[in-house]
Amino acid sequence: MEALQIFVAIFILALASSLTFASDPSPLQDFCVAINDPKGSGMSSLQILSFFLSYLCLCLMNIQTCTGYESYDLSHSYLSHPFIRHLYSSFSNINSSFFLLLLCLLTENSAKMQSLAKQMTSNFSGLHIRKNTSNTFGSTVTPVNVAQMPGLHTLGISMVRIDYAPNGGLNPPHTHPRASEVLVVLEGTLHVGFVTSNPDNRLISKVLYPGEVFVFPVGLIHFQYNIGNTYAVAFAGLSSENPGVITIANAVFGSNPSINADILAKAFNLDRKMVKNLQSKF
Numbered sequence: 447m448e449a450l451q452i453f454v455a456i457f458i459l460a461l462a463s464s465l466t467f468a469s470d471p472s473p474l475q476d477f478c479v480a481i482n483d484p485k486g487s488g489m490s491s492l493q494i495l496s497f498f499l500s501y502l503c504l505c506l507m508n509i510q511t512c513t514g515y516e517s518y519d520l521s522h523s524y525l526s527h528p529f530i531r532h533l534y535s536s537f538s539n540i541n542s543s544f545f546l547l548l549l550c551l552l553t554e555n556s557a558k559m560q561s562l563a564k565q566m567t568s569n570f571s572g573l574h575i576r577k578n579t580s581n582t583f584g585s586t587v588t589p590v591n592v593a594q595m596p597g598l599h600t601l602g603i604s605m606v607r608i609d610y611a612p613n614g615g616l617n618p619p620h621t622h623p624r625a626s627e628v629l630v631v632l633e634g635t636l637h638v639g640f641v642t643s644n645p646d647n648r649l650i651s652k653v654l655y656p657g658e659v660f661v662f663p664v665g666l667i668h669f670q671y672n673i674g675n676t677y678a679v680a681f682a683g684l685s686s687e688n689p690g691v692i693t694i695a696n697a698v699f700g701s702n703p704s705i706n707a708d709i710l711a712k713a714f715n716l717d718r719k720m721v722k723n724l725q726s727k728f
């Protein structure tokens with residue numbers, strides 16, 4: 447009898463998922479969250495049904511151990527219904543972790559299917575167009591990562607176009623927590639650099655002319671600065687579909703809510719007034 451139930455569970459599970467293998471060489475995001483497009487993501491109704499049926503089978507197999515509910519006082523709520531109590535208590539058993547594992551597998555699987563569909567229709571264009579750099583820093587970054595081009599999902603790569611205003615257009619010091627970056631200058635003259643980690647904090651920098659390439663290793667703080675009197679443009683490839691950006695000044699002085707000014711005053715050896723001033727600018 448038990449063997450039959452296992453067979454049925456496996457059979458129904460087989461209907462609910464197709465074989466999909468994919469991986470990314472780096473974590474995909476800051477936090478592990480569901481993909482942000484609820485339409486078409488998650489499970490189809492067939493998958494939910496088969497999933498639910500397989501869960502019931504598992505629960506039946508495990509019924510003797512589904513007794514964890516005694517520790518909860520459920521007597522005065524709808525939760526006291528025997529079926530709900532049964533489900534509830536199942537969660538405290540070993541099969542609840544199996545349940546969650548299945549849920550993850552199925553959600554993941556349908557995310558892959560969704561991305562496959564989007565991959566077919568990805569359509570990003572306009573990277574050849576010069577961007578407006580009239581802003582505080584005199585630079586504009588145009589990213590093409592998984593947010594702009596869902597087809598990059600699970601592929602572990604992305605790219606950016608960066609435009610710099612003449613005479614000091616700056617891509618301010620920042621870091622990509624999940625990607626190394628390789629940059630090529632197409633026009634203009636850029637002073638670029640990155641700083642190694644503690645304790646050396648060594649600045650490695652260079653002046654780049656058109657056609658020259660520089661690499662910023664993952665996680666290290668880096669910048670590009672237009673030292674020419676002409677407009678500059680560079681392209682860069684990044685080793686993650688979702689590299690992330692932490693702009694140092696914004697993270698430190700522009701956090702929301704603000705970091706206590708006393709902390710920053712001490713950390714940066716500044717007086718409190720100066721910190722408040724900086725905080726008002728980011």
Ligand SMILES: *[C@@H]1O[C@H](CO)[C@@H](O)[C@H](O)[C@H]1NC(C)=O
Pocket residue numbers: 567569571
């Ligand atoms: C791709 O974008 C171009 C211009 O933005 C548009 O003309 C074209 O119809 C789009 N193609 C698809 C398949 O969305």
Ligand SMILES: *[C@@H]1O[C@H](CO)[C@@H](O)[C@H](O)[C@H]1NC(C)=O
Pocket residue numbers: 578579580
């Ligand atoms: C560039 O952006 C600035 C500020 O947003 C705006 O005033 C200006 O008209 C823009 N220039 C062009 C050519 O679009």
